[in-house]
Amino acid sequence: MPVRQRPAVGLPGLVGTARVDRRTRTLVPRLRPGDIAVLEQVDLDRATAQALVDAGVAAVVNAVPMISGRYPNLGPQVLVDAGVPLVDGIGAAGLAAVGDGRTVRLHDGSVYDGEVLLAAGRAVDAATVETELEAARGGLVTQLETFTHNSTEFLRREQDLLLHGRGVPRLHTSVAGRPVVVVVRGQDHERELAGIRRFLREQDPVLIGVGGGAEALRAAGFRPDVVVLDAHADDAELPGAATLKAARDVVVRTDRGAGRAHLESLERLGIRPSVVESAATPEDAALIVADAAEAAVIVGVGMHTTLADFLDRQRTGLASTYLTRLKVGHRLVDADAVPHLYSGRVRPWHLLLVLLAGLVALAAALSVTPVGHDWLDALADLLQGLPT
Known part of the structure; x- marks a missing residue:
């Protein structure tokens, strides 16, 4: 549960230490329970919101709208359901005025240092989120039109990889004819892993951890056979050295023509990674690798499965996700479906x-x-x- 500090004597509101960063990727690792997260992210997505909740923030202040109306993003609802107070629209000037590490007070959508007003925005409550999400659903048509165009462009650039498998690395791990479980540290990944524990024990699938998903497997008592990384991921998102060394294969997704400079840190650990040059997301690269290796079935843990989930992810990854699902759809099964389809081996x-x-x-x-x-x-x- 978020830890909320007492307000200053005689002054109403919620008091906490402000942690300020425009990039949520670098902000989340610095957060401590009771902090007030101050960020700049329009259309806050569910994954980021869940990371803020898990960090135990006392409140979230956004320089831009939580919901722009382009599509019904899921982040604000996650924060409201967790009881986290929200303020948005303080602007770039307000973001600059709230110093990192400063003790601030939130009251009625404004940020104060004691009695001094630092930034003014609006308080976002459950009723506001419900109303704006309903209005945002009208923007889905425009988003789907843009998505169709982006998908065409992505397929044109990645047709060799998606259609012909060119550029997919060969794995040392034997995959052909075996089930594969791809784990992403996403929404409900721990619950989904627990739900397929019998399947994992009895079927001995190939385990692929994507970024932090490799550590999620280790935390659940399993060793990932393959780890897929993003060359541009922050250090906080990467698995530990012990997890990387324990894997038989490490695959790095990188942009085309990026060179091998980003592989030096892995090579210093004695790891010789394979490379996938693609604009696909690391999650989608893992699915493509498993499909090219002729997996019998691919079970996805922590992945996006619904239209709302797809639209809620980063816009640059939407076309990648859609086309990859079309490519591997005959093999891909969501982890939530496994307990209904698999009752266990006859002993x-x-x-x-x-x-x-x-x-x-x-x-x-x-x-x-x-x-x-x-x-x-x-x-x-x-x-x-x-x-x-």
Whole structure:
């Protein structure tokens, strides 16, 4: 639960330490419970909002609108449901006025240092989020038109990779004909991993961790066979050295023509990574690699599955996600579906129970027949004749 500090004596509102950064990727690792996150991200997405909730922030202040109206983004609803107070629209000047590490007070959509007004915005409550999300659903048509154009451009640039598999690295891990589980540190990934634990134990699938998903596998007691990284990811998003060294394959997604300078840190650890040059997201690169290796089935953990999820992700990754799903759709299964489709392997003790149940039923049937009565009488006489 977020930790909220007491307001200054005699002054209303919520008091906390401001952590300021325009880039949420670099802001989230610095947050501590009770901090007030001050950022600049229009249309706050669900993944970022969940990261803020997990960090235990006391409030979130945004320089720009939480919901612009272009599409119904899911982040504000996550924060409201978690009971995190929201303020948006303080502007670039307000963002600059709130110093990083400064103790500030939030009241009625404004940010104060004691009694001094630093920035003015608006308070965003549950009713505001509900109203604006409903209005934003009208913007889906425009977003889908843009998405169609972006998908065409992405397919034109990545047709060799998507359609012909050119540029997909060969893995040392044996994948052909085996199930593969691709884990992304996303919404509900821990719950989904717990739900397929029996499948993981009994089917011995190839485990692919994407970025922080590799650490999620380690935390659940499993060792990733393959780790897929983004060459441009921040250090906070990368798995630890022990996790990388334990994997049989490390695959790095990088932009075309980017060179190998970004691989030096891995090579210093004694790791020789494979490279996928593509504009696809690391998550989608992992699916493409598993599909090219002829996996029997691919189970996705923590991935985006609905239209709202797709639209809520970064705009640059939307076309990649859509086309990759079309490419691997005949193999891809969402982790939530696995418990409904897989009831577990038949074990010898299962057969023994069936056999015992059959014997009991047979004995009960024989006991009501004349032959059964004769056998029971003979058995009783035999038992009485035994020495005591």
